[in-house]
Amino acid sequence: MFHFVLRRLASAVPTLFIVVTISFFLMRFAPGGPFNLERPLPPATMENLMRAYHLDQPLWNQYIQYLKNAVTGDFGPSYIYKDNTIAELIGKGLPYSIQLGTYALLFALIGGVTIGTLAALRQNSFIDFLVMSVATTGVTVPNFVVGPIMTLIFALMLAWVPAGGWGDGSLKFLILPVITLGLPQLAVFARLTRGSMIEALHADHIRTARAYGLPAQVVVVTHAMRGALLPVVSYLAPCAAALLTGSAVVESIFTIPGVGRYFVLGAINRDYTLVMGTVVLVAIFVIVFNLVVDILYGLLDPRVRHD
């Protein structure tokens, strides 16, 4: 197991290198640069800026310099948010995004698996139809519609919760953004769980367990659930990526100071270093989550072993 983790982490290095290289050059193909603004800069100023940020050097030099610095954890200064380095920007924003993402993931996972199981146990009943209709709605209605509508109802009309901001990070500030971010994922988890649970309930070993006269709860939770959760677990990695990118919209709707906004802002503003920083962040995130999923698979499915 330990060797497996080590091997996977080692293979992450070349992956990251390729990701960094491709994004570095792709970014530079886009016309314009970080200092081409609506309010144009005089040529002398532009020259001074290009020199100060070493953008006047050949691209290859810049690339090698970037790699050298990145290895030591220095991702450079932001060209747009000039008072901060990329490490500072991401360091300050990431805790908010991680909290928001974690709560949304838990909300989606627990909520989705619970209602998916309920629907499977009462297949084709009223509850089943209700759950599946809600789930379909959750997937199809985008978060930039759900968020503002919930804010209008719960913050403006009922005044139960604030309309935005992080505040002190307490439940009242978090509840709307967590639901908005988690809802589409909850719907996916519910559908996945329902499908695999129905299948699991018809499996031979479940019939055997039932025949032995085991209590229904034990049959469902201990035996059926284990197999039914496999598709759910494999969806965790794409789900985490979706939460990360979804946070760009949700953070902006609820004015939360996370890193989501940087994905979009960096690219639009040609903030080269910020784009690279976010790309590396997402890459690390996906690599780590895939590893977690593989480990969970080993624990849940006796046929998968990481020796």
Add this chain to the structure above:
Amino acid sequence: MTFTKFNIRAAVLLGSLMLAASPALAEAVLHRGNSGEPQTLDQSQTSIDIEAFILKDLYEGLTIYDAKGKIVPGVAESWTVSDDGLVYTFKLRDNAKWSDGSPVVAEDFIFSMQREEDPKTAAGYANILYPIKNAEAINKGKLPVDQLGMKAVNDKTLEITLERPTPFFIELLSHQSALPVNKASFEKNGADFVKPGKLVGNGAFKLVEHVPNDHLTVVKNENYWDAANVKLDKVIFYPLEDQAAGLRRYEAGELDLVYNFSSDQIKRLRDANPKQVHVTPAAATYYYPFDTRTEPFNDVRVRQALSMSVDRDFLAKDIYDGTKIPVYSLVPPGFENYGEPSKADFAGMSQLDREDKAVELMKAAGYGEGGKPLNIEIRYNTNPNHQKVATAVADMWKKTFGANVTLMNLDISSHYAYLQEGGKFNVARAGWTADYADAENFLNLNVSTNKTFNYGHYENAEFDALMKKSYEERDPAARSKILHEAEALIMRDQPIAPLMNDANLWLVADKVKGWGDNANNEHLSKYLSVE
């Protein structure tokens, strides 16, 4: 004994009741929406109004704007100008202090402006101070920084020598890039001098907290010379990148001020709270330059025809819900030293007459229906409102001239990089916001030597000569006349079609007092209070 005890208790009770009841003792906090996250709090790097609002609360320049947008003395309590207009002598306030208690001295301004012009600083707005002697040469690395035309006669007397007479120099000094930097803090902290706990300012407020993309808190600076007149204890700036989100937070009562909300909300907001909606014409122009290097846009008749056939009333009223004003001049209205701008001759005609005239002109030029085909590409930076404007203009040109109009949009960086690097085009969208309250700021965009800003590469020797003359003219009335003549040439030749005057949109809650609408969009928190 018991009697005394009772008395003390009663006194404490009474005292606490008074404390709770007296509003003067409650902390006065202003929740101030800002239209985004400041990219920097460094005087040399700042470029946008988001930063100006914060920086002008944290620092005070030699001159400042009052609540009505008029220039008034700041750190400089008075100044004199030499007869040739080249030497300005400022008398600094004796009681002007930094937030750490040390005095603000002439040397502070010299240090800050030398730093601004130092090519190593790479200041984005270094050109604002180019009127100072040697500034441009220093910024281009041709002279050492100590050659900047500034001298501290003594701690409280600052002498600035100019390269050439600059009638708007006093306005320039109020720009946020001309704010002083605390030398001691800068030398100790380096680039980190902008961070809370390290930032030493001389403004009405001082920085205490900054959570990027969440809030930035400033509190009253007791060392500020005019602290006795500052009514707010605390101002919290909220970056509201998402305009709709900002509006929701305002309506939920979480914000007292919101800047630049979406114009399609204005009808609803006005119906609900007419007094809270403030629409002020801004010193900014929305215009379409024509590429005067390419056919048929090198023909003045074609440019005039295209410009006059645009129904500006439709754009301003139907697309922007009256939050913009139709214009027929490049310089926006509202500059005190300029007055009414020189308008295009078709400004006084009705839209129908304009169209008739436009068709005639186009026919004379030999394009459009019955002539050579008129193919026009409108380039604009990606934005829903710009798209609506371009679509409407395209439709007007199709209807009036039977032109074949195509639209092309790029993201903002690509769009402006293309124009600034001299890329060829037909018609493009552009906007310009005044850096200082002077017409020169706009007219200078069309000088033939201005390769970066003169997108359409308009060349007119007569215009260039007038502009040159305006810099040498010291009499404000005569100078204004020269600039009007220059603008009249631009409006005759139409190298650009001015379309609309931007407006600044603010939502001001009823409890905010001391608010003054002004074209310069200057709103220092020191003038505001909350009830």
